[in-house]
Each structure stands twice: as structure tokens, then as C-alpha cells.
Amino acid sequence: MPVHRAILVMILAAFALIVSTCGGATSSGSAPVPVPTAAPSSSAVPSPSPAAATLVLKVTSEGGFINPAATLAALPIVAVYSDGRILTPGPVDAIFPGPLLSPVAVRDVGAAGASAILAAIKAGGLDKPASGGPGIPGDSGTNVFTVVLDGVTTTSRYAGGGPGGPRGPVASGDERRASAIALLDRLLDPAETWGAASARESAYAPEGYRIFVATGAPPPDASVSEPAVAWPLSTPLSEFGTAATPDRGISGLRQGTVVGADATVLGPLLKGATSLTAFTSGGSPFTLYVRALLPDELGS
Numbered sequence: 001m002p003v004h005r006a007i008l009v010m011i012l013a014a015f016a017l018i019v020s021t022c023g024g025a026t027s028s029g030s031a032p033v034p035v036p037t038a039a040p041s042s043s044a045v046p047s048p049s050p051a052a053a054t055l056v057l058k059v060t061s062e063g064g065f066i067n068p069a070a071t072l073a074a075l076p077i078v079a080v081y082s083d084g085r086i087l088t089p090g091p092v093d094a095i096f097p098g099p100l101l102s103p104v105a106v107r108d109v110g111a112a113g114a115s116a117i118l119a120a121i122k123a124g125g126l127d128k129p130a131s132g133g134p135g136i137p138g139d140s141g142t143n144v145f146t147v148v149l150d151g152v153t154t155t156s157r158y159a160g161g162g163p164g165g166p167r168g169p170v171a172s173g174d175e176r177r178a179s180a181i182a183l184l185d186r187l188l189d190p191a192e193t194w195g196a197a198s199a200r201e202s203a204y205a206p207e208g209y210r211i212f213v214a215t216g217a218p219p220p221d222a223s224v225s226e227p228a229v230a231w232p233l234s235t236p237l238s239e240f241g242t243a244a245t246p247d248r249g250i251s252g253l254r255q256g257t258v259v260g261a262d263a264t265v266l267g268p269l270l271k272g273a274t275s276l277t278a279f280t281s282g283g284s285p286f287t288l289y290v291r292a293l294l295p296d297e298l299g300s
Helices: 001-027 110-123 174-188 262-272
Strands: 056-060 079-082 085-087 104-108 142-149 150-160 201-203 208-215 253-257 279-281 286-293
Touching: 001 253, 056 110, 056 174, 056 279, 079 174, 110 142, 110 253, 110 262, 150 174, 174 286, 208 262
Parallel strands: none
Antiparallel strands: 056 079, 056 142, 079 085, 085 104, 104 201, 142 150, 208 253, 208 286, 279 286
């Protein structure tokens, strides 16, 4: 065989071997190597949690012929939140002495109910400031409607007293006051679900407390013997909070809030105390006026 022909045969054989080898690799049935993907980043941003419920409406009472100190532990008449919770003062047994810490009742009408309440607020014009009322407002106090919509706070005042109190006649043309009173009555009606199939009821579990402190023990009552309770927190009651202004006619009155771990420690003692329970601190007795902080007040 000529040399050049032999060389050509060798080249062709080598080429055939390469093709055969490649073809075998392709038809071997082995799974293809997957393309690597980036590992999940440890700094990935989690899905945002639902926005915290915000205050929509709060109704309080001010004025009237009552002792100014009587309102130190007073709860709002009603507070409504964007998630449909309606908070009102809870029922209290008709006993003496009454509890130091008044309960708070919660009715949950859900998002649909919250929308219905918002519509009623706007329909009654409570998203616009106003005031009014019959006769002398101070006779029965004034209901203060505080509405918070889109970050704007609007306050309206109408004479008529607190829940269950005298409303007074509605003068002709005083439709806004009539709407305000009607709204308040609906919010206080336990049968009103605001269009929801039902309104779940529960007791509010406070996460903090607003406290007024007065020097000296509560006025004694010969028919009741209440043991004193030792103040459990590190800050003595004589230095608690700040001086209250105005002092409601109580010399040396102080005010402050308790939240977080301190509220966890103090809560059981407050729930077990009565209006005649003295709290001792630094060897001296003190009188406390306490109410639960509502959800919109916890960050203040």
C-alpha cells in the first residue's frame, strides 16, 4: 500500500473512533448535569406581615358635675379599630369595694364591620370637626368624638353625657349631633354586628397600664379590711412617672405608664386589688388609680 494511502486510512480510522466514542456518551442514558442555581440568600426580605390595626374612632367623656378625680381611671366610652375590634368598658359586679382595674370588653365585627362603621362615620359628618348640644353642656358632660382617617385626626364635641346617660333633646337642624349619638348607641349595642354574620366577644388582655399615684392610703371603710400590697417595681411610687398637671385637686399627684416586663409583673397584683387597696413603697402607703392602656396607646 502506498504510504500516502496508508496515512489516509489511519486518519479515517481515528476519526471514526472519535465519532463512535462521542455517540456512546450521548446514548448512555446518563442524566445531564443540572445547571447550578443560586442558593437562597440568607438576607432575603420576608413577606410583609399584616399592618397593625389602627385607631379609627374613640369616644370619651369630659366635664359634667363630677369629682375631677373620678375620671382618673376612666376608660373611653368606646374605641374602634381598623380590624373591626370595638372596645368598651366591661361589666363589673355590683359589689363593694369594686375592682381597682376595670375590665375591657372586645367585640370583633371584622373587616366588613369596620368598613360599615367607617361609612357611618362619614355619613354622619364626624370626619369633619364640629360641636354643639342643648342647654348647658356641663350639666351632663360632653362626648368627645375623635376620628382618625388617613392619618388626619378630627375632633367633635357634643353635649349629652356618657354611655347610658342623658342625651338631651335634639334641636331641629342639629342632625350632626343626632348622627353622632345614633352612632354611639349602635357601637354600644351588643346585638349590633355591623353587617357581620356574628361579632365574637372576648375580654381584653392589657399589655400596659396608665397609673395615677396619690400619697396616702385610700379612705378607710369600717366594713372592709383590705390588706396592703407591696409595690413590686424598682422605681418607688414617690418617684413614679411625672407630676400630673393638672393635679385634679390631689396634692402631689403623679402619673405614668407601665408596659413590657414591668406590666407582666404588676398586672396580677392590679387585677387582684380593689379600689380600697393601698400599695406600700418605701415604707409609705399610696393610692393608685389604674386603667388598661388600649392598643393605640401602647406606643405612646
